[in-house]
Amino acid sequence: MSPSTIAMLSFSMSADAFAASMAKGASLDRPRLSEALRTGAIFGTVEAITPLLGWAAGFAASAYIAAVDHWIAFVLLAVIGGRMVRGALKPPESLEGDGTRPRRHSLGVLLATAIATSLDAMIVGVSLAFLDVNILVIALCIGGATFLLSTGGALFGRHLGARLGRWAEGLGGLGLMAIGTSILIEHLFLA
Incomplete structure (x- = not known):
């Protein structure tokens, strides 16, 4: 897998975490750098x-x-990508409650959200097992890209809102579908 494909995969896999972290940041009262x-x-x-x-x-x-x-x-990549695009097209959920915002999220909430947004990465990992790739490099790249995007998403979520996060999720889904199509074309016509 080329470095550009790994980068595209990494940021595509990070898009849903970016969207979720922006929503988390948007729901906080002035998120601090430490929370991000x-x-x-x-x-x-x-x-x-x-x-x-x-x-x-x-x-x-x-x-x-x-x-x-x-x-x-x-x-697998087409289904995951399609699900991400569909999620990006759904209307955003409104904030409920009394209007007060917490200063930080609990560890349990963040872990549950992280696990929910990473299930697609597990499925991508299954598909990568069928290719001749260095999974450790790819996993580190996905983790690094997710760290960067999620930190930025949480920090700027309040200012940018969930709308930009939904666009990123949609673009990430399209990226995954493009990678899946590339794998299929490579095996059918170039192998």
């Missing part, structure tokens, strides 16, 4: 671990499905 870094670290760590878990599961099954691995990668 905490959010980024939690999201980035979880997002780096989940493709490794998916890769391990996919690698265990790769010998049985090697003939159709490119189709599996294409379908």
